[in-house]
Amino acid sequence: MILLNEILSKYPKEQEYLIEILLEYQTSKKNHYISSEDVASISKYLGVPESQVCSVISFYSLLSMKPKGKYVIQVCHDVPCFVNDSTSIYDKLVEILEINDGETTKDNLFTLEITECLGRCNEAPAMRVNNLVYVSLTPAKVEKIINDLRGEKK
Amino acid sequence: MIQMKLISKRFGSINPLSIDSYMNADGYKGLEKALKMHPNKIIDELEKSRIRGRGGAGFPAHTKVRALSKQSGDKYIVCNADEGEPGNFKDRSIMENDPHAIIEGMIILAYATGASKGIIYIRGEYQNAIMIMKASIKAAEEKGLIGENIQNKSFDFKIEVRSGAGSYVCGEEFSLIESIEGKPGRSRTKPPYPTEKGIHNLPTLINNVETFANFSHIILMGGDEFAKIGTKSSTGTKLISLSGNVKNKGLYEVPFGTSIRDVIFKLGKGVKNNRKIKMVQLGGAAGPIIPEYMLDMSIDFDRFENFDSKTGTGAIIVIDDRFDLFDILLINMKFFVNQSCGKCAPCREGHVQIVNLLNKFINHRATEKDLMSLENLANVIQQTSLCGLGQSSMTSIISSLRYFRDDYFSKVRY
Amino acid sequence: MINFKINNIDIACEENTTILAAARQHNIDIPTLCNYPDLEIKSECRVCVVEIDGRKKLFTSCSTIATEGMIINTNSPKVLNARKTIIELILANHDASCTACPKNLNCELQSLANKLGIDDNRFPTVLEVKPLDNKNPVLIRNINRCIKCGRCIDVCKNVQSMSVLDVMGRSKDIEITPAYGKFLSDEYCVYCGQCASVCPVGAIIEKDDTDPVWEAINNPHLHVVVQVAPAVRVSLGEEMGMEAGSIVTGKVVAALKYLGFDAVYDTDFTADLTILEEGTELITRVTTGGTLPMMTSCCPGWISFAEQRYPEILDHLSTCKSPQQMFGALAKSYYAEKMELKPKDIFVVSIMPCTAKKYESQRVEMRIDNVNPDVDVVLTTRELSKMIKQMGINFESIEEVPFDKPFGITTGAAAIFGATGGVMEAALRTVYEIVNKEELTNLDFKSVRGLEGLKEAEVELGGQKVKVAVAHTLENAKLMCEQVKAGTSPYTFIEVMCCPGGCIGGGGQPYGTTKEVRQKRIDAIYSVDENMEIRKSHKNPDILALYEDYLEKPNSHKAHHLLHTYYHARKK
Missing domain, CATH: 3.40.50.1780 (Rossmann fold)
Structure with a gap:
């Protein structure tokens, strides 16, 4: 809670900073989500009704009201990646993480999502892990990335 | 030499995080010249340059600028960096390689129109670009190029970066405005238009990143000189995001009028593994799908107008003959199912039904009646949707119904 | 005064009049759905579209201002087809078991479908049935009937300044609900029922205590x-x-x-x-x-x-x-x-x-x-x-x-x-x-x-x-x-x-x-x-x-x- 207040105090009490606040706060949280208590605090600070805050969170795909894993993996599946075999990247992730689109691993380490274009079509296929983008992927590369992240945990 | 580097000339040769590096490469010279001109004269130069917006639709850029300059009071200048159209990475490339070119263009427009508030709205997926733009704004502030009483010209201009949060439709002008106001990105009823009532109901001018990056070049070389580049209807150069199954994917800059074939084969070095081209999608998910025989078409807004879409973003996605038309259409349509804001009925309900119909084709269960339904529904979504998303999302269906009709018939069950 | 034509009839109206208003002044009927007098113009349902000569797209008459010399057709085949298609699309995501609905024969969607001659729907239903909100003594929200016209949000937010209801989610998944998708009884709702009063269908309705x-x-x-x-x-x-x-x-x-x-x-x-x-x-x-x-x-x-x-x-x-x-x-x-x-x-x-x-x-x-x-x-x-x-x-x-x-x-x-x-x-x-x-x-x-x-x-x-x-x-x-x-x-x-x-x-x-x-x-x-x-x-x-x-x-x-x-x- 202290953390949210710290973030809030940086912004003017105006609705136009709502998305900035939500993004900054969510990024700072380990499980990358906004809880209903957070919504209530933000709503109170900005004077924006809770229904509107929820409306905003539910509209944007980068915002969530459900807890996610420590690493949110977003695999691009739009045409430029698809024709560069992004399916094999996604399938590899499903295989090694044993989860599907929108799910989180039991150890709360990874959440897998299919996402919209990451704008790295020149280096397709691409995926994003939290704020870091990985490009020119192959299934082998993906396996190494996941192993590295798993190792990082230890 | 197919390429002509204007916007991308500094890419790779300067340090994007150093304003001095930019200034040593003619950076802010356009602004310096502009500040010595009368604001109206700047807009005249833009008009003479006949530059058209680089966001996709290709409207003459000076019209909006002039409209904004005529409004009084507080006004906004917004740089639309919500580059979410699949297949596009030109705006990201500009931000990451030459950020000050955008800022310079914005300051020039602020001076020309009397706007005091600037916002760069960058999609949330572009964290690196967000970081670079924020740092660049700070550097420009430190040089007194942004802030109060800029260069003793008694005009104030501030720029803030705002992040998107994962919504393609926010690239649409009014959705972008709503998002900047901290709301869900759902478009508004028009009129009034943004230059009349935009952010917080104040006059607002929105331009694409690439459009802004052009302004200092236009001022430096003069509108007439700029208009000599490209074609009669489309002046200047175009950044092309080339992707898909080509050997050399990447960003290229060519003058308007260059043929798509030249871009694919001379710059992209042709198709990987020497396969055949099955189809090429132009512009992105909201762009037309054309067959190989149409590749001699030149890159030109007038040509693109036939498609009534966002073809003008300059994305070229090459798809080889391993892929089926319906694979591509389905990905496009699922994309729009996810990205529709849900406000207007034809877009919200229509895309779901389009996907249903496509699945019928894919599963060889479609009848001739389904073909008619698909064609009808695609037209209705395009004709009646509230904003640019629904108005352009059907382009791949409508164009493929024209150029790949046999592919449809091959899946129809008689 | 602005002079223009609707369906070949010469029309004169004040400046800044919408096509819909002008048509109504001249007894020309253009069907509407999300439109409601006194509330904001939403132009969301797109049912009131008309064709304007020389323009490729169709325009919503509720929000488009008539201008000098416009030639408007409110009933061209293109317009009628678009309207019908839109209503069919809405019906395909609507619990259309009309006789089981309290708004039967009092439903704006039903009468519109009837008026447009819809007796069959080209589109299969895509409705995902969701539970009712009936935990309070006053109002029942049946989201399966909701057509997302936004009228209820408008009265709740703008007339009553309550903001109990808002749009959650996006695209086909949008729902009009209280915050967190909860029940009205979990919220600051005063049960004024203004939402029920403007709902064109049976999505918000008072509990029947007869x-x-x-x-x-x-x-x-x-x-x-x-x-x-x-x-x-x-x-x-x-x-x-x-x-x-x-x-x-x-x-x-x-x-x-x-x-x-x-x-x-x-x-x-x-x-x-x-x-x-x-x-x-x-x-x-x-x-x-x-x-x-x-x-x-x-x-x-x-x-x-x-x-x-x-x-x-x-x-x-x-x-x-x-x-x-x-x-x-x-x-x-x-x-x-x-x-x-x-x-x-x-x-x-x-x-x-x-x-x-x-x-x-x-x-x-x-x-x-x-x-x-x-x-x-x-x-x-x-x-x-x-x-x-x-x-x-x-x-x-x-x-x-x-x-x-x-x-x-x-x-x-x-x-x-x-x-x-x-x-x-x-x-x-x-x-x-x-x-x-x-x-x-x-x-x-x-x-x-x-x-x-x-x-x-x-x-x-x-x-x-x-x-x-x-x-x-x-x-x-x-x-x-x-x-x-x-x-x-x-x-x-x-x-x-x-x-x-x-x-x-x-x-x-x-x-x-x-x-x-x-x-x-x-x-x-x-x-x-x-x-x-x-x-x-x-x-x-x-x-x-x-x-x-x-x-x-x-x-x-x-x-x-x-x-x-x-x-x-x-x-x-």
Whole structure:
């Protein structure tokens, strides 16, 4: 809670900073989500009704009201990646993480999502892990990335 | 030499995080010249340059600028960096390689129109670009190029970066405005238009990143000189995001009028593994799908107008003959199912039904009646949707119904 | 003037007129769905599209301004096809089991589909059935019927400033729900029912409580009495196919008798009683330095709003129960004694223009025996019309009948309770005469009448100029509350009504309530007032007899026990 207040105090009490606040706060949280208590605090600070805050969170795909894993993996599946075999990247992730689109691993380490274009079509296929983008992927590369992240945990 | 580097000339040769590096490469010279001109004269130069917006639709850029300059009071200048159209990475490339070119263009427009508030709205997926733009704004502030009483010209201009949060439709002008106001990105009823009532109901001018990056070049070389580049209807150069199954994917800059074939084969070095081209999608998910025989078409807004879409973003996605038309259409349509804001009925309900119909084709269960339904529904979504998303999302269906009709018939069950 | 053509007819209209408005002015019908008079232009449903010559796309007539020389076609094959396709798309994501819907034959989507000749849908259903929100005593939200037109959000957010409802999610998954997708009962909802009133389909609807009423009527052991609120007599006619503003007082009484109620009484009677209690309370507060401004307490939506959002001003609320609850309390005390009935054998039904009254009747404070509700069931105007239709009563031709005694005589002051400003005017008529000890010659306090959101007046009371204010809609109530909270309110007495126009615009009134309809109902109310023999509450002989007989005097101990209540801060 202290953390949210710290973030809030940086912004003017105006609705136009709502998305900035939500993004900054969510990024700072380990499980990358906004809880209903957070919504209530933000709503109170900005004077924006809770229904509107929820409306905003539910509209944007980068915002969530459900807890996610420590690493949110977003695999691009739009045409430029698809024709560069992004399916094999996604399938590899499903295989090694044993989860599907929108799910989180039991150890709360990874959440897998299919996402919209990451704008790295020149280096397709691409995926994003939290704020870091990985490009020119192959299934082998993906396996190494996941192993590295798993190792990082230890 | 197919390429002509204007916007991308500094890419790779300067340090994007150093304003001095930019200034040593003619950076802010356009602004310096502009500040010595009368604001109206700047807009005249833009008009003479006949530059058209680089966001996709290709409207003459000076019209909006002039409209904004005529409004009084507080006004906004917004740089639309919500580059979410699949297949596009030109705006990201500009931000990451030459950020000050955008800022310079914005300051020039602020001076020309009397706007005091600037916002760069960058999609949330572009964290690196967000970081670079924020740092660049700070550097420009430190040089007194942004802030109060800029260069003793008694005009104030501030720029803030705002992040998107994962919504393609926010690239649409009014959705972008709503998002900047901290709301869900759902478009508004028009009129009034943004230059009349935009952010917080104040006059607002929105331009694409690439459009802004052009302004200092236009001022430096003069509108007439700029208009000599490209074609009669489309002046200047175009950044092309080339992707898909080509050997050399990447960003290229060519003058308007260059043929798509030249871009694919001379710059992209042709198709990987020497396969055949099955189809090429132009512009992105909201762009037309054309067959190989149409590749001699030149890159030109007038040509693109036939498609009534966002073809003008300059994305070229090459798809080889391993892929089926319906694979591509389905990905496009699922994309729009996810990205529709849900406000207007034809877009919200229509895309779901389009996907249903496509699945019928894919599963060889479609009848001739389904073909008619698909064609009808695609037209209705395009004709009646509230904003640019629904108005352009059907382009791949409508164009493929024209150029790949046999592919449809091959899946129809008689 | 702008000159243009619609369907080859020359049209001239003012500048800045929408195509839809211009067409309607010339009796050209363009179907609409999300459009609702008085609310924002949304242009979301896209049903009202028209073709403009030389333009490829179709344009929504509700939002497109007609310009000089435009050539418009409202019924071209392209337009008709688009409209039909859109309605089919909406129907494919709508629970279209019409006969199982309370809005059957009263549904805007259904009539539109019928009008456009849709008897088959090219699109398969994509509806994912979701659970109902029926955890509160008043409203049922059935999201499976929702067509996402946004009207409910508009009234909730902009008219009532409540923002209980909003759009959650995006694209095909959007839902109009309270925050977190929770239930209305989890939220600051005052159950004003304005959302239900504007919903074009059956997605938000009041709970149907007609069954327990039928059961009570058919139970020989129960003495079933019914009270009718002031606003119902000027609106029920609309449900029966009559003109807005028709005064149907005697017909309502006759119909209720026909339905089998044992006695039919007028809430106007307890409205008069309210004036005596509230007027006396006001005078006491003014003369003894009590909490001022005093704010009215007849409206349950407003009471909920104050309890939820402005707990710090609850002392400003009059302690008087609403006329409905005063009636309930009297029915189960005074009336029971008089009729020699046990209170538990009396079943009290209210016919109200209001959905929040259903909530009010269930409040624990509204039980004089601390166990049973004083008012057993509340029906809205719409629910009553349903009962009348079920019984096949020919309402228009039914012979008028007067209300039953002993609460038979009512006044014009009570009648105007149904309109915004009415309680204030009625109170002033009484308080003026009591305080100033002189007869009021001009009874009409015109400055507090009408649909203006905030109204004020100045009256001389006991040689002092006193300012009073009238607010309707919660948006305006909020302004009053903020002033009171800040201690800057210049007023002595404030009337607050939750719904636009007061009770005549209540959430339980006939569908299609617009500004125009509200005005007609208000006009009817004031004409009822004008035609009354007695127009001041304190001159009502039956009220005076009631005090003499039973209550002793206004604000007596007994009156306090039966007719007054208390409030408390609450979360939802």
